[in-house]
Amino acid sequence: MTDKRALVLGVTGRIGSALAKSLIQDNWRVYGAARFRSESAHANTAANGITPIRFDVTQDDPAELP
Numbered sequence: 421m422t423d424k425r426a427l428v429l430g431v432t433g434r435i436g437s438a439l440a441k442s443l444i445q446d447n448w449r450v451y452g453a454a455r456f457r458s459e460s461a462h463a464n465t466a467a468n469g470i471t472p473i474r475f476d477v478t479q480d481d482p483a484e485l486p
Contacts, residue, residue: 425449432461444469
């Protein structure tokens, strides 16, 4: 188990997903925040070992993020 944690905003995008996957390979605990417009995007994020968090920067409170 690791104590390294990261929060990646926009985890369903090209850069965010690549960053999150790279951190996972380096044994980081990764939380991925995004709007998740589809259930498949949410499921794919979780399948990659990333803890998905539904978050919209225009509406949600960032204080609730890990």
